[in-house]
Amino acid sequence: MTQIAEVIVDVPTMQTNTPYSYEIPNALVDQLQPGMRVVVPFGNGGRKVQGFVWQIKGDVQPDPSVTLKAIETVMDPAPVVNSELMQLSEWLAQTTYAFTITCLQTMLPNALKAKYQKWVSPADQLPADIKTSLFGDQKELLWDDSLSTETVKQLLSLNRQHLVNVRYEVNSKSQVKKVTMIKPAMGSEKLAGVRTKLRKTAVKQVQLIDYLMAHREAISQTELERKINVSSSLLKTGETNGWLKRKAVEVYRDPFQTAVVKTQPLQLNPDQTKAVNAICAATDHKKPETFLLEGVTGSGKTEVYLQAIANALSQGKQALMLVPEISLTPQIVGRVRGRFGQKVAVLHSGLSGGERFDEWRRIQRGEAQVVVGARSAVFAPLTHLGVIVVDEEHESSYKQEDNPRYHARDVALWRARYHHCPVVLGSATPSLESRARAEKNVYTRLLLPYRVNHQQLPKVTIVDMTEELRHHKESNFSSVLLQALKGRLQRGEQSLLMLNRRGFSSFVMCRDCGFVLQCPNCDISLTLHMDTKSMKCHYCGHEEPIPHVCPSCHGRHIRYYGTGTQKVQQELAELLPEARVIRMDVDTTRRKGAHERLLKQFGNHQADILLGTQMIAKGLDFPDVTLVGVLNADTALGLPDFRASERTFQLLTQVSGRAGRAEKAGQVFIQTYNPDHYAIQLAKTQNYEQFFGREMQLRHRGNYPPYYFAVKVTASDADERKAAEAMIKIVRQLKTALSPQAIILGPTPGAIARVNKRYYYQLVIKYKREPQLDPALFEILGQAQKQSRGGLQIAIDRNPMSFM
Numbered sequence: 001m002t003q004i005a006e007v008i009v010d011v012p013t014m015q016t017n018t019p020y021s022y023e024i025p026n027a028l029v030d031q032l033q034p035g036m037r038v039v040v041p042f043g044n045g046g047r048k049v050q051g052f053v054w055q056i057k058g059d060v061q062p063d064p065s066v067t068l069k070a071i072e073t074v075m076d077p078a079p080v081v082n083s084e085l086m087q088l089s090e091w092l093a094q095t096t097y098a099f100t101i102t103c104l105q106t107m108l109p110n111a112l113k114a115k116y117q118k119w120v121s122p123a124d125q126l127p128a129d130i131k132t133s134l135f136g137d138q139k140e141l142l143w144d145d146s147l148s149t150e151t152v153k154q155l156l157s158l159n160r161q162h163l164v165n166v167r168y169e170v171n172s173k174s175q176v177k178k179v180t181m182i183k184p185a186m187g188s189e190k191l192a193g194v195r196t197k198l199r200k201t202a203v204k205q206v207q208l209i210d211y212l213m214a215h216r217e218a219i220s221q222t223e224l225e226r227k228i229n230v231s232s233s234l235l236k237t238g239e240t241n242g243w244l245k246r247k248a249v250e251v252y253r254d255p256f257q258t259a260v261v262k263t264q265p266l267q268l269n270p271d272q273t274k275a276v277n278a279i280c281a282a283t284d285h286k287k288p289e290t291f292l293l294e295g296v297t298g299s300g301k302t303e304v305y306l307q308a309i310a311n312a313l314s315q316g317k318q319a320l321m322l323v324p325e326i327s328l329t330p331q332i333v334g335r336v337r338g339r340f341g342q343k344v345a346v347l348h349s350g351l352s353g354g355e356r357f358d359e360w361r362r363i364q365r366g367e368a369q370v371v372v373g374a375r376s377a378v379f380a381p382l383t384h385l386g387v388i389v390v391d392e393e394h395e396s397s398y399k400q401e402d403n404p405r406y407h408a409r410d411v412a413l414w415r416a417r418y419h420h421c422p423v424v425l426g427s428a429t430p431s432l433e434s435r436a437r438a439e440k441n442v443y444t445r446l447l448l449p450y451r452v453n454h455q456q457l458p459k460v461t462i463v464d465m466t467e468e469l470r471h472h473k474e475s476n477f478s479s480v481l482l483q484a485l486k487g488r489l490q491r492g493e494q495s496l497l498m499l500n501r502r503g504f505s506s507f508v509m510c511r512d513c514g515f516v517l518q519c520p521n522c523d524i525s526l527t528l529h530m531d532t533k534s535m536k537c538h539y540c541g542h543e544e545p546i547p548h549v550c551p552s553c554h555g556r557h558i559r560y561y562g563t564g565t566q567k568v569q570q571e572l573a574e575l576l577p578e579a580r581v582i583r584m585d586v587d588t589t590r591r592k593g594a595h596e597r598l599l600k601q602f603g604n605h606q607a608d609i610l611l612g613t614q615m616i617a618k619g620l621d622f623p624d625v626t627l628v629g630v631l632n633a634d635t636a637l638g639l640p641d642f643r644a645s646e647r648t649f650q651l652l653t654q655v656s657g658r659a660g661r662a663e664k665a666g667q668v669f670i671q672t673y674n675p676d677h678y679a680i681q682l683a684k685t686q687n688y689e690q691f692f693g694r695e696m697q698l699r700h701r702g703n704y705p706p707y708y709f710a711v712k713v714t715a716s717d718a719d720e721r722k723a724a725e726a727m728i729k730i731v732r733q734l735k736t737a738l739s740p741q742a743i744i745l746g747p748t749p750g751a752i753a754r755v756n757k758r759y760y761y762q763l764v765i766k767y768k769r770e771p772q773l774d775p776a777l778f779e780i781l782g783q784a785q786k787q788s789r790g791g792l793q794i795a796i797d798r799n800p801m802s803f804m
Contacts, residue, residue: 003029004060005071007051009042012099013785019054023068027149031156032056032071035079035086039072039145048072052081052104073145074152077120077159077166080112082381084418091414097777097796098404106404107379109360110353118143119167120155126163140167167250178248182235183218185245194243204230208238221246263338265310266303271295275446279308282422283315283386290413292393292438293426295448296457296686297657301426302332304448305389306339308424313343313369317386317421321372322408324395325615331599332391333372340370347373347380350592375400378408378415385419388412392618393425393434394650396801405797409434428657428688429650432699435692436706451661458628458659458666460684464675465632476568481629481669482575488627489579489608493664495627496620497572497611498655500635501564508535508547512555517547523754530566531587540756568631569611576609584612617655623662628655633672633680640751641802642704645679649691652683703743705799708766711773712800713780714750717792720759726792727761730780734765737776742767751804758793764803 006019022040024032032038034053042049081089081104089103096103121140122131134154135141143155143166158164184191195209211228219227221235238244268276275293282289295301309319323332337344345359345368362368364381371380375398390398390412398408409425416423425434425443438445451457463478472479476499488495507525509516517526519537526535528546536543549556560567565585572581582598589595595615602610603622610616610625636647652670660666672680682691700707713730717723727747734744746763753760767773777796784794 002060002068004057004068005032005038005053006055006057007038007040007071008054008100008104009040009051010049010101010105011042012102016101017093017099020051021068023070024056025070025149027153028071028074028156031153032074033079034083035081037075037080039075041069041072050075052086052101053079054086073147073149074156075118077118077143077156081107082383084383084415085379085381087418088379088411088414092404092406092411094774095410096404096406096798097781103404106376109356112357112360120159121165121167123163123165126158130158130163178250180221181218181247181249182221182224182244183247184212184216185239185242186212188213188216191243194241204234205237208234209243212238212244218247260334260337260341262341263335265307265339266300268303268307269300269450269452271448271450272300272304272452275304275448276307276311278444278446279304279387279422279424280311283308283312283317286420287422288416288420290416290423290425290437290443291446292430292434292443293424293446293448294430294435294438294688295426295428296451297428297654298451298453298455298457298661299428299448300452301391301448302335303452305391305424305426306336308387308422309336309370309389310339312386312421313340315386317369317384318382319370319387319389320377320380320382320385320412320415321370321389322378322391322398322412323372323374324392324397325374325618331621336370336372343369345371345380347371347377349374349376350595352592375408378411385415385421387421388416388423390423390425392427392654394427394429394431395618396647399801403795405795405800407799428686429653430688432646432692432695433706436696453662455660455663456665457686458656458668460656460668460670462675462680462684463669463671465671465673468671476563476571476631477575477629478669478671481671484627484667484669485576485579485609485629489576492624493626494602494605494607494622494624495609495629496616496625496655496658497568497609497629497631498614498617499563499565499568499611499631500614500651501632508558508560510550510553510555511557511559513550513553515550515552517551521755521757523752527564528560529587530570539752563632565611565613572609572611579609580607581609581611582607584610584616586613589615614651614655617651617658620658621661622658624664625658626660626664626666628659628666628668630655630668630670630672633670634674637674637677637679639804641804642699642702643802645677645698646695648677649679649683649688649695652680653686653688656683656686703766708743708768710799710803711765711767711777712762712797712803713765713777714760714762714795714797715747715784715792716758716760716795718758719791720754722792723759723761726784726794727763730794731763733780734763734776737772738765738767738770739772742770742773745803764800 003024005022005024007022008019009016032053034055036053038051038053039048040051085107089100089107092098092103093100119140120143122135155164159166191209191213195206198205207228208230221232225232235246239246279291293301293304305321312319321336333346345362347356347359351359363371371377371382390409393409400406412423434443437443461480463480465478468478485495507516508528517535519526519540519542521540521542522537524537524539526537529536533546534543535546547558550558565583569581569583572579582602584598601607630652633648633652636644656668659668670680674680678694679691699705715723715726715730731744731747743766744763747761750760750762781794781796784792
């Protein structure tokens with residue numbers, strides 16, 4: 001009889017999307033567990049690949065006609081993916097048209113995807129004879145291919161009994177951080193005896209002995225050196241003489257750069273109380289209910305989240321809170337940590353690889369009960385979830401643009417069903433899909449219609465820039481907005497200015513011949529950046545110097561058109577030279593901790609104006625911000641996208657809500673060339689319900705989500721003809737598989753037909769119920785894989801955020 005492991009191998013193809021059978025060597029029998037990673041031979045050339053143990057079949061009668069390959073070695077002493085996440089990866093692969101291995105890799109921190117070494121050291125409880133036989137005189141063993149299978153078997157068993165410690169050392173990406181700790185090696189009486197024998201001139205040695213006699217607890221070497229002003233060489237002498245012990249101890253990197261002030265739960269108003277009670281009841285009764293918490297900006301949604309999380313923690317459960325933007329994370333994490341302290345772990349792309357790895361391990365080890373993070377934090381290895389919160393649930397950043405193309409909201413709902421816990425979707429401007437589900441009672445709607453401090457919503461003025469241009473010279477600032485900014489400066493109040501475009505200028509054009517400098521790799525014009533004195537492509541990253549002579553006609557009349565945050569900052573310096581301005585966009589927040597640093601400066605009144613892209617529109621709460629200016633509300637309205645009006649309404653409502661959040665009244669100016677557009681007019685009064693009704697009518701008329709589901713299929717190739725031909729063939733296949741009720745739009749070239757030297761063609765399928773759609777799309781993926789060596793790539797996106 002043989003034990004067999006079903007292994008998902010790290011070869012992302014349709015053929016390997018189901019597990020392969022491998023024989024388990026005798027030495028590893030009863031040691032392997034699902035979720036562990038192993039090294040297995042794959043194919044005929046002796047190739048070794050990584051894989052995940054998917055299932056173990058015990059005592060199988062071997063088939064004499066089939067020769068099974070054996071597992072080479074085990075990569076992990078314990079599973080890196082638990083049972084829940086394995087089931088989730090299977091569901092994710094089916095719903096996002098991805099490979100199971102890709103989904104499994106997505107769930108792990110980058111450190112576990114890197115090449116790394118595992119070191120095993122004996123725990124204090126390990127019997128001396130076993131310690132000697134395994135480790136000899138070594139302090140730790142390197143866990144690699146050189147270990148015998150018998151040794152691996154013994155180490156796996158000891159690890160399960162907590163008799164050995166395992167540390168990961170990640171090459172080039174992130175290493176386990178170690179700190180040298182020092183503690184006395186002798187009792188106080190012996191140290192006193194040593195002290196009497198020291199020469200009077202050995203002042204530092206006496207000082208060290210005195211400290212060791214008075215302090216028996218361990219202290220880090222760095223802190224000790226600073227505390228009593230001794231050198232590392234003296235501490236080495238102390239170790240040699242047997243006065244003290246030095247030991248390298250693994251510590252977690254702390255991603256939190258600021259101390260946190262402990263806060264207490266706030267008094268809830270009746271609407272908040274009703275919301276908290278409903279969510280807590282679902283947690284208490286293990287009910288996977290989905291709540292849509294719809295509250296105007298400043299209505300106290302965060303306090304509802306915190307009290308719902310506190311209830312889950314009081315029952316020994318855990319909580320997961322998703323936020324859409326890294327820029328929101330510093331303030332939100334500060335509030336969550338203020339309430340729950342060391343129980344909080346944070347996961348987002350702004351962390352270093354090492355910090356992210358350490359936070360993931362804290363969660364996996366059960367040392368963190370609350371996880372706050374951006375999209376990928378939805379895969380945090382929490383095992384006892386009591387509540388999941390998705391803040392600003394309407395945000396498009398919750399959708400992953402690469403494989404697997406998941407929406408974090410959908411993953412949160414799946415995990416809630418698995419853990420039998422509630423999900424809270426919070427927003428002042430819910431997505432139409434979520435609001436429509438609440439309308440049909442699929443979600444439970446909870447309302448927070450008033451601001452917590454009874455402050456009125458800010459007064460909003462819509463400025464018609466067409467009229468403005470008739471009476472004043474061209475500027476990014478209307479006369480009323482400029483006057484309001486001057487008033488805030490005089491009163492010592494702060495302002496937010498939003499322009500949803502970074503860079504200095506949108507494009508550079510020759511006034512003689514009309515030539516516009518294009519990216520050589522993409523069908524898009526280059527953007528001027530004055531800080532780096534260069535032209536940049538925001539799609540592929542191409543960069544080149546600013547031209548002073550037209551490459552086409554060799555004329556010298558080059559002019560900058562459009563505007564960006566850099567240009568606005570320059571204009572502000574001319575119009576309001578006394579104003580201190582902080583610019584916040586992708587260019588100024590590239591460095592680690594930049595978001596937090598800039599927001600802290602603004603919060604400390606080191607600036608009067610915060611100028612930024614849409615990253616400043618959400619979640620920020622500064623009591624002295626009384627003015628918000630939207631420099632161009634039309635940025636998204638001009639896009640050929642069915643969500644353009646929804647995005648504009650959401651963005652304007654969110655950014656307007658940053659004004660007047662404390663005692664001082666707020667004011668908002670929205671500059672636009674489309675003052676009568678319903679999205680802009682309804683954002684003026686934050687009338688979400690009226691907007692929802694109007695937009696749903698238009699979606700119904702156009703057969704758009706949420707009335708229809710949608711799938712976008714994209715074909716790309718370096719050869720435009722191949723991409724177009726592939727898409728025409730796909731349309732023919734789909735038409736034979738789908739019912740006449742399905743609507744196929746396309747094929748058409750992509751909105752930007754060429755990106756990074758590849759041509760894109762796409763089609764969109766709108767449908768209500770098509771049982772043959774998934775099988776047809778998986779078949780198309782399989783066919784495309786066989787042709788992919790020629791460069792053709794097929795991408796399938798279920799419920800895309802945009803049809804562009």
